[in-house]
Amino acid sequence: MQTISLGIIDWLVIASYFAFVLGIGYYLKRFTTSESDFFLAGRKNSSWVAALAFLSANLGALELLGMTGNTFKYGISVAHFYWIGAIPAMLFLGIYMMPFYYSSRINSIPGYLKLRFDEKTRVLNGFAFAIMTLLVSGINLYAMALVMRTFLGWDWDVSMWVSALTVAVYVTMSGLMSAIFTEIIQFFLIWFGLFLVSIMGIIEIGSVQDVLNRLPESLNTLWSTTGDPSQNGMLVSWAGIVLGLGFVLSFGYWTTDFLVVQRAFSAKDLRSARMTPIIASFFKMALPFIVILAGLVAIALSQDPKSGFALLTDGGQPNYDSALPLLIQRYYPTGLIGLGVTALLAGFMAGQAGNISAFNTVWTYDIYRSVINKKASDAHLLWMGRVATVAGVLISIGTAYWAKSFPSIMDYMQAIFSWVNAPLFATMLLGMFVRWITPNGAFWGLVAGMGSSFYLFLAVKYEWMDARILTMSNVASDMAANFWRAWWAWVICFVLTIVISLFTKKRNEAELVGLVKGLTAETAGEHVPFLKRPEFFAIASVIVLVILNIYFW
Amino acid sequence: MTHTPKMRSIWYFVGLVLLTMGGLVFLAAVIDYIGGTYGNTVLAETRPGLWWGGIMLIAGVIFFVKNRNSVHD
Numbered sequence: 072m073q074t075i076s077l078g079i080i081d082w083l084v085i086a087s088y089f090a091f092v093l094g095i096g097y098y099l100k101r102f103t104t105s106e107s108d109f110f111l112a113g114r115k116n117s118s119w120v121a122a123l124a125f126l127s128a129n130l131g132a133l134e135l136l137g138m139t140g141n142t143f144k145y146g147i148s149v150a151h152f153y154w155i156g157a158i159p160a161m162l163f164l165g166i167y168m169m170p171f172y173y174s175s176r177i178n179s180i181p182g183y184l185k186l187r188f189d190e191k192t193r194v195l196n197g198f199a200f201a202i203m204t205l206l207v208s209g210i211n212l213y214a215m216a217l218v219m220r221t222f223l224g225w226d227w228d229v230s231m232w233v234s235a236l237t238v239a240v241y242v243t244m245s246g247l248m249s250a251i252f253t254e255i256i257q258f259f260l261i262w263f264g265l266f267l268v269s270i271m272g273i274i275e276i277g278s279v280q281d282v283l284n285r286l287p288e289s290l291n292t293l294w295s296t297t298g299d300p301s302q303n304g305m306l307v308s309w310a311g312i313v314l315g316l317g318f319v320l321s322f323g324y325w326t327t328d329f330l331v332v333q334r335a336f337s338a339k340d341l342r343s344a345r346m347t348p349i350i351a352s353f354f355k356m357a358l359p360f361i362v363i364l365a366g367l368v369a370i371a372l373s374q375d376p377k378s379g380f381a382l383l384t385d386g387g388q389p390n391y392d393s394a395l396p397l398l399i400q401r402y403y404p405t406g407l408i409g410l411g412v413t414a415l416l417a418g419f420m421a422g423q424a425g426n427i428s429a430f431n432t433v434w435t436y437d438i439y440r441s442v443i444n445k446k447a448s449d450a451h452l453l454w455m456g457r458v459a460t461v462a463g464v465l466i467s468i469g470t471a472y473w474a475k476s477f478p479s480i481m482d483y484m485q486a487i488f489s490w491v492n493a494p495l496f497a498t499m500l501l502g503m504f505v506r507w508i509t510p511n512g513a514f515w516g517l518v519a520g521m522g523s524s525f526y527l528f529l530a531v532k533y534e535w536m537d538a539r540i541l542t543m544s545n546v547a548s549d550m551a552a553n554f555w556r557a558w559w560a561w562v563i564c565f566v567l568t569i570v571i572s573l574f575t576k577k578r579n580e581a582e583l584v585g586l587v588k589g590l591t592a593e594t595a596g597e598h599v600p601f602l603k604r605p606e607f608f609a610i611a612s613v614i615v616l617v618i619l620n621i622y623f624w
Numbered sequence: 625m626t627h628t629p630k631m632r633s634i635w636y637f638v639g640l641v642l643l644t645m646g647g648l649v650f651l652a653a654v655i656d657y658i659g660g661t662y663g664n665t666v667l668a669e670t671r672p673g674l675w676w677g678g679i680m681l682i683a684g685v686i687f688f689v690k691n692r693n694s695v696h697d
Contacts, residue, residue, distance in 0.1 A: 080652040087644050095637055102631050120634055255634050256641050261679050262644065404663030406652025406673045410645060438652055 142366020211472020494520025
C-alpha cells in the first residue's frame with residue numbers, strides 16, 4: 072500500500088493537537104497543589120465531565136482499529152461488546168456499587184480491598200493491576216508506532232518517543248485532571264475525526280440497510296444465529312455471550328478496573344459519581360455507529376470487486392486492523408486526513424495517559440505507601456506520583472520495544488483482562504453484598520481465580536487442553552475461548568471464596584459499616600424527585616439497549 | 625489578600641480545539657473549492673471537508689462562546 076501523504080494543513084492540525092494538550096497540562100499545573108488534586112482531580116468534576124472521561128479512558132485507538140477490524144472478521148456481533156457486554160455492568164456500577172466505593176472515600180480499587188478485607192489482598196491486586204496497566208500501556212504504544220509506520224511511513228522510534236514523552240509531560244504536570252481534560256478532547260476528536268468514515272460509507276453504498284443486505288446472515292445479525300455457534304461469525308453461543316462477555320468480562324472490567332472507575336471517583340459528590348457510568352452508557356451505545364458501521368462498510372466494499380477496496384495482507388493473512396485506516400485514506404481529502412490521523416493519535420495518547428494516571432495512583436497509594444513508606448507525607452506522595460508517572464512511561468516504552476521484538480505478546484492483551492479482572496469481580500461482588508466473606512477467603516479465592524485463568528490460557532495455547540472443553544461446544548474461536556475462560560475463572564474464585572470463608576475468621580461487623588450492603592445506611596437520593604435520580608436514567612438506558620438489540624436481532 | 629485563580633471550564637478548551645481544527649479543515653476545503661480542484665478520494669465531489677469542517681467550526685464557535693467565561697465546577 073502507498074502510505075497516506077499529508078499536506079501542510081494536515082500537519083498543522085496534528086501540531087495544534089500537541090500544542091493544545093501540552094498547553095492544557097501547563098495551564099492546569101497551577102491548580103494541582105495537593106495529592107488529592109493530582110490523583111483524584113480534586114474530586115470536583117461534574118457528572119458529565121466524569122462520564123465522558125470514564126468512557127474515553129476505555130476508548131483507545133487500539134480499540135477503535137481493533138473493533139473495526141473485528142467487525143470485518145466477525146460481523147455485527149462485535150456490537151455485543153458495546154451493548155450487552157458493557158451497558159448492564161455500567162448501570163450496575165452506578166446503581167449498586169458506587170455508593171460503597173464513593174462513600175468510603177477510597178483513592179483506588181485496591182484501597183477498597185484493604186478496607187473490606189486486609190492488606191495482603193490489597194497488595195496482591197495492586198501489583199496485578201500495576202503490571203497489567205504497564206503491559207497494556209506498552210502494547211498500546213507499540214501498536215500506535217506500528218500503525219503510524221504502516222500507514223504514514225513515520226519513523227518507529229520518533230512516533231513512540233514523541234507521543235510517550237508528551238503524555239509524560241502533561242500527566243506529570245497536572246495528574247488526573249490533565250488526563251481527564253485530554254480524554255474529553257479525545258472524545259470529541261474521535262466523533263468528528265472518525266464518524267465521517269461511516270457517513271461517507273453510507274453515502275457510497277446507499278443506506279445502512281443496503282450495507283446489511285450485502286452481508287451474509289452470519290455477519291449481519293446479533294442474536295438470531297447464536298442458537299448454534301457454528302452459524303455466527305464469532306462461533307459462540309448466546310450462553311457464551313451472556314455469561315462470559317455480558318456477565319463476567321463486562322462486569323469484571325467496568326465495575327473493578329481502576330482505569331475507568333477512577334474517573335467516577337473524581338466526581339464532586341455521590342450523585343455525580345453514580346451518574347457517571349449511567350451517562351457514559353448512552354454514549355457507549357452510540358459508538359458502534361463509528362466502529363461497527365465502518366467495519367460493515369469495509370466488508371460490503373470488499374465484496375464488490377468494482378469498489379477497489381481490499382484489506383492489506385501480512386504473510387498471506389488479511390490484516391483486519393487495516394480496515395479503518397484504509398477507509399480514512401479512501402474518503403478523506405487534505406485537512407480531513409490530518410483530522411483522522413489526529414483522532415487516532417489522540418486515542419492512543421489519551422489511552423496512554425489513562426493507564427499512566429491509574430498506574431501512578433495505585434503505585435503511590437497501594438504499593439509505595441502500603442509496603443515501602445507507610446509514613447509518607449502528602450507532599451511526598453505528590454512527588455512520588457510525579458516520579459511514578461515518568462517511571463511508568465519509561466517502563467511502557469521498554470514494554471513497547473519488547474512487544475516489537477516479540478509481536479505475539481499482542482495476543483495476550485485480550486487474555487490479560489480475564490486473568491486480573493474476571494476473578495476480581497467475584498471478590499468484589501461477594502465483598503460488597505455478603506457480610507460474612509472473610510479476608511482469607513477473598514485472598515485465596517482471588518489467587519485461585521487468577522491462577523486458574525492464567526493456567527487455562529496456557530493450556531489452550533499450548534494444546535494441553537482442547538478449547539472445546541472450555542467452551543462446551545463443537546466449535547471454538549479465540550473469542551469464544553476468552554469468554555468462557557473468564558466465566559470459569561469467575562466461578563472458581565466465587566466458589567472458593569465462599570468455601571474458604573466458611574472456615575476462616577470473620578471480621579467484626581462494626582468495621583464493615585459503609586463497605587457492605589446491609590451494614591450501610593441507604594440515603595442516596597432520598598429527597599431527589601424520581602425523574603432526577605440515577606435509577607430513572609438507568610431505566611432509560613436499559614430501554615434504549617433493548618430497542619437496539621431487537622432492531623438488529 | 626490572595627487571589628485564587630479560577631480554572632476555566634473543559635468545554636471552553638473543547639470549543640477552542642474544535643474551532644481551530646474545524647477552521648483548518650474548512651480552510652483546506654475552501655482552498656480546493658476556489659482552485660476548482662478535487663482530491664483523488666472517493667466521493668471527493670461531495671466536498672466533505674467543506675460541510676464537515678463547517679459543522680465542526682460551528683460546534684467549536686458554540687462551545688467557545690457559551691463557555692468563554694465559565695469556570696470548571
